[in-house]
Amino acid sequence: MQLSIMLFFQSIRTPFVEKAAEVASMFGEIAIPLLVEIILLWCFSRKKAFALASSLLSALLASQTLKAIFRVPRPFQVHPDLIEGGRLSTATGYSFPSGHSTTSGACYSSIAMIAWKRWATALCLVPIILVPISRLVLGVHWPADVAAGTAIGVLFGCALTPLMLRLYDRRRPFLIFTFAFGMASTVLAIVLAFLIADGADPVAFDDLMGSAAISGGAMLGFYLERKTVDSAPESGSALRKIFRFIIGLVLTAAFAFIVYSIPAPEEFTSFALYFGTGLWCVYIYPLIAVRTGLMARNQSRLG
Numbered sequence: 001m002q003l004s005i006m007l008f009f010q011s012i013r014t015p016f017v018e019k020a021a022e023v024a025s026m027f028g029e030i031a032i033p034l035l036v037e038i039i040l041l042w043c044f045s046r047k048k049a050f051a052l053a054s055s056l057l058s059a060l061l062a063s064q065t066l067k068a069i070f071r072v073p074r075p076f077q078v079h080p081d082l083i084e085g086g087r088l089s090t091a092t093g094y095s096f097p098s099g100h101s102t103t104s105g106a107c108y109s110s111i112a113m114i115a116w117k118r119w120a121t122a123l124c125l126v127p128i129i130l131v132p133i134s135r136l137v138l139g140v141h142w143p144a145d146v147a148a149g150t151a152i153g154v155l156f157g158c159a160l161t162p163l164m165l166r167l168y169d170r171r172r173p174f175l176i177f178t179f180a181f182g183m184a185s186t187v188l189a190i191v192l193a194f195l196i197a198d199g200a201d202p203v204a205f206d207d208l209m210g211s212a213a214i215s216g217g218a219m220l221g222f223y224l225e226r227k228t229v230d231s232a233p234e235s236g237s238a239l240r241k242i243f244r245f246i247i248g249l250v251l252t253a254a255f256a257f258i259v260y261s262i263p264a265p266e267e268f269t270s271f272a273l274y275f276g277t278g279l280w281c282v283y284i285y286p287l288i289a290v291r292t293g294l295m296a297r298n299q300s301r302l303g
Helices: 002-011 015-026 031-044 046-070 099-115 118-137 143-168 171-197 202-228 238-260 266-291
Strands: none
Touching: 002 118, 002 143, 015 118, 031 046, 031 099, 031 238, 031 266, 046 099, 046 143, 046 171, 046 202, 099 118, 099 143, 118 143, 143 171, 171 202, 171 266, 202 266, 238 266
């Protein structure tokens, strides 16, 4: 049954359809969710950024744990004579469940829950539907993979987002949650980095290590920022927000370049890059922005 579905999508695959699938697939990659996240963090609302990050990172950790457990090969690997794989640079890890579908389901359902507008829900449904289809067209996932990935993503996005929005308003439980989540994710990422260095299957564990590392950096960043900075990204004019966003992107790129240039085994460089990016975006850059006057602190803290 699954092979029949895959062969159908292969039969309709023209250069135009393949290019459209590649474009749609990009909405399930980390770049767009990361961009939305840092826009919220630096220009609009840390509360909404926290809800989005918690839902997305939790979904990815769950999805990639299942990948490491089941280790299902991808369709183009099982049937190279029948199925042509596309956009293979994004086909990392095992097949079940689909990471792109998980990302799309979690990110856009969380955005819909945050916005809570009919037009936003309708708009967010588009990538939730198209990303899984694009992965079938590209021959990199089985139907069960995209169905499970979408279900995991939407479940985490719809269930966790309202909980995290409420949690943010309760300072002490928020601090306990972010510290515990951040420490557990960081320890998991470090253990996985050592296992990979010791010869463990990188296809099974690379993506999980990366998600655990960025989760650790981001959640510890939320903890540290709330305790020591308490920035107000909604502060300032539109022009000031654009300016600090551009400055933030430039500094983030410079930070990533420096970390990536450190001579170290690849798995430890990856850990440092993912963990550092999470910590930088959530805590270090907002701290710099507050100290330099690019961003204000919450008035409640000032009082």
